[in-house]
Structures are given as structure tokens and as C-alpha cells.
Amino acid sequence: MIRDVEHETMPREDLETLQLRRLQAVVERVYHLVPFYRRRLDELGVKPEHIRTLEDVRLLPFTAKQDLRDNYPFGMFAAPMDQIVRIHASSGTTGKSTPVAYTQRDLETWAELMARTLAAGGAHRGDIVHVAYGYGLFTGGLGVHYGAERLGAAVIPVSGGQTRRQIMLIQDFGPTVLCCTPSFALYLAEVAQEMGVDFAKTKLRVGVFGAEPWTEGMRQEIEKRLRLDALDIYGLSEILGPGVASECLEAKAGLHMFEDHFLPEVINPATLERLAPGETGELVITTLSKEAFPLLRYRTRDLTSLDYAPCICGRTIARISRFKGRSDDMLIIRGVNVFPSQIESVLMETPGVAPHYQLIVDREGQLDTLEVQVEVDEGAFSDEVKQLQALAQGIQRKIKDYFTVSVKVKLVEPRSIPRSEGKAKRVIDKRQQ
């Protein structure tokens, strides 16, 4: 269902007029309030009044994660502290995490966009929303929380961890909507099976999963095991948190970006050249309405493509394709670019292989090696050595065919790959150790 019919189904022309007006305002804002942007724009000889069409976004400088680190902690804030009412921080995998800030109006926008996201999944007043995203500095928990409340739904703020207890709550409280990471959803399925709990007997109807890239195969697995519609949502703390883009229940084909608040571009990460709709590259977002933490052309490192075709759900806002990985996660194996998500999709096509895998990158002499560890479950198990070897070799061959990279597939016992209660650790790169 569409929560904000005016903004989500706006004729493209009107939407672009609105985007331009907001883009001009945000450039004006950062030019006057953020010294970093003032310096950058001056260096480029760009003044706010040079932004006359939406195309002029190209005149603006990119913002990289490193720029946020360089201005640690509060250098990028575009509002004085007496107008800031919340601070979150992005999960910094390397070095310090970078703080992000919200004014009261930013929080209103966030709750509204997250409500739109949940509505796109068919959630409504009367639903019970089980929020298993982490609460805290991470934007996931609180972001979804306020969106669900805004929608008028009842929230169970479970946060992460205590998996068995979560399953008990799902049985007893009867939530209809589940919000967590896709890998945690699979973990729930596994633990539930262990406990002898059948998801068909719970009231869960839809799952809103994000915070890590996942594949179509994983969606099928989750839908089958948890007996619900699984939707992909997108957000990142630097831009907002959850609520940037969301799949609709009707199409489940690409994530609608709330373009009245965000201006998306897709670029070639190497040349920074802008790519046409349909071409895969790095997603770049300019925030159009943020007060405390506006960003110009923020390089998300997420790989996707843009689709402006109208959707069967009636929305006119652009869709980004399911993520194809992160440009940071890209592994270079003997000169070939490999994304963990691509390996995952090969595994998903292989019957009997559990959706748990780990990639071990190492170096033998001067040569990079990639070992794909795959758990063998009962469906794939055979008591004949040659059958299991054929399974491993089949996966090896497929990966070689698709990515022209030779890997070693190692079959491992179920549960030998560490399970995550948050983001999955898919890659262990021993070359850096």
C-alpha cells in the first residue's frame, strides 16, 4: 500500500521540479554552514546559484567516507547543537565510527519515510512489528521503531540477540511483521527448527530485511522457511538509516528510492563517470531535505543500477536494483574482481547446499587463493565419496565459468561456519594478517 500517494506517485516532471528546488536549498545550506563544503565548492568555483537544473548536480563535489572521518566528530554537522536532538553513528569496520545527527524535523522525516517503507510491505495500523535490529548507536533498531509507531502499528522492541527468547515472543505475542537482517532471519529459522517451532503456525506475514546485501536465492529460502513475504529495504546511517529505499510487496523487483528526499546517481567507481539507467555501478546519493547532516553526492560504495520505469504498484519513483555487493567488499583474486554476493548466488542455485558459506582468501607464494567453505546438509549428503566430490567440483566449475576465477570448494559440517546475530562475516582475508 502507498502511504504518501502525492510524493510516491508524482508525475516525474513535478518530482524533478521538487528535487531541483530542494537541491538548491541543500547546496545553499552546506555552503553557508559546513566549512568543509564551503572549501570544496570554492575550490571547484561552484556557487549555490550555479545549480539551475537537476543536471547541475554534476558540478558538485563527491563526499567520501574518508571526508566524514577527516571531520570527526562533528565537523560535518550543518545545524548547531541546540537544534540537534539525536546522534547515531555508522558502524565503522575500520577506524573510528562516524557520527551522524538529526534535528527534530529530520527525525520526523525519518519516521515518515520508514512508515512509507513498512507500508510498501503491506504493514498497517493493527499490525504488531517485531524489531530485531540492534537498538543503540546503529540506526536500524530506532529507525524502524519510530517508523512503525508513526504507522500506528504496535512495536515489540526486541533488539538483537537472545534468539530462543525471540522465537518464544514470536509464538506468544503473535507479531505479524518481522524486521531484522536477512542473515538473522535465516538464523531464526534454524534455531526455530531446533526448538521444533513451525513458522506456519505463527502470525508472521511479512519480513522487512536490510542492513546487508542478500540475494534472490536467499529470499526464496527465507520465504520458504519463515513462511512470509520477504522484502529488501535499504538505508545507511550517513544518509538517514533505514528508510532510504524499499521494495514494494506488489513487484518485489527493485527498491523504490524516496526520491523526494534523496537524489540518486550511479557512477563508475573507477572513473567517477555517471552511468546510464540500467548500468551497474556505485550508488551516489545527495540528501535533499536533511538539516543536521546533509551530504552532497555521497559515495555509498554499494553497487546497484537505477530503473526509472513505472512500477506495477503505481509508484513513479525510481527503483534501485537488489544490491550486487559493495565496492569495498570486492575481492581481487589474481586480478579478477569477485563479489561475495556473486558466489552466494552460485551456491543458491545448487540444490542441497545450505545458505551458509564463508570465503577464505589467502596467498600461497605470490598467488592468491580463494577457498569457498560450504556447509553440507542432509539434502546434499551422500555416503559416496565421488558424489560429494562431484558436488564440490560442480560448484567449482560454475564459479570458474561465471567469474573465470579458480576456487577451491571445501565441504564442511553444518554449523561449523560461525552464525551471526547481526551482520554475517562472509569473508576472511588472511592476506592482510
Next chain:
Amino acid sequence: MKVEQISVFLENKAGRLAEVTRVLGEAGINIRALSLADTTDFGILRLIVDQYDKAREILKDKGFTVGKTEVVAVEVPDRPGGLGLVLQILATAGVNVEYMYAFVQHSGKNAVIIFRFDNLEQAIDLLQKEGIHIYKGEEVYRL
């Protein structure tokens, strides 16, 4: 005429085989025959036990990947050429032996060999026609 065999997927890590035997031992399950087929990466442990269902349940509970295979227990005369005769009969009829291993216990003077064939029914039929003794499941579990 068929015997139920449990197979267990094992990573080649120290202690995994011992873990299986320990778990079964603690549950009072007797291992009647055992063979380990291993490669550099993984192994397949094949077991004939006295309590099939209980063993399977316990191993699954402990997180092992467990499979079930039907095999045939053949009494092979304990003299030179005894095994050769059995293999000859099967080869002539084009039945393939996927694998075989010996039972720990002898039955009187003769050896008991566990066979996995590509065509189980045909193999049983052929061997019986040649007067070779095939054990029933209950006999094997109690040997």
C-alpha cells in the same frame, strides 16, 4: 535382506571420529561395523549399529549431517578365492560395487562383508541363486 547403514559427514579435523563414537557409546549404542572413507578434505563414516533409529536421532541432535543407505551383508567363505567368487558373480551380471567393508565379527568360520551395490535387488537375487548367504537386518544388528 537389506541392512540399514548410517553415514555421517565428517570434516577432516582431529577428534570428529572420536566424537561420533563417544556420543554413541554414551547412549549405549553398539557399533557393529564401521568404515571411514576419507579424502584430504572430508570423510564419510559408515556405520552399522544395533539401534539404528536411536543412533540417527542422537547424531542429528549433535549437529552431524546424517544419511541412510541400504546395504547388503554377505557371508563370504573364509578361504582363498572366497571374496573373488562373490565379486565374479556380480561382475558377470554387470552389478557394480560402490564400496565394501568387512564386519568386525566373524560368523563362525566365515567373514561378513558389507556391500553397497548400484542395484541392490538384483545383487541379492544373484547371490542367493548361487547359494550365498545374505544376512537379514535383525541378524546383523545382533551379530
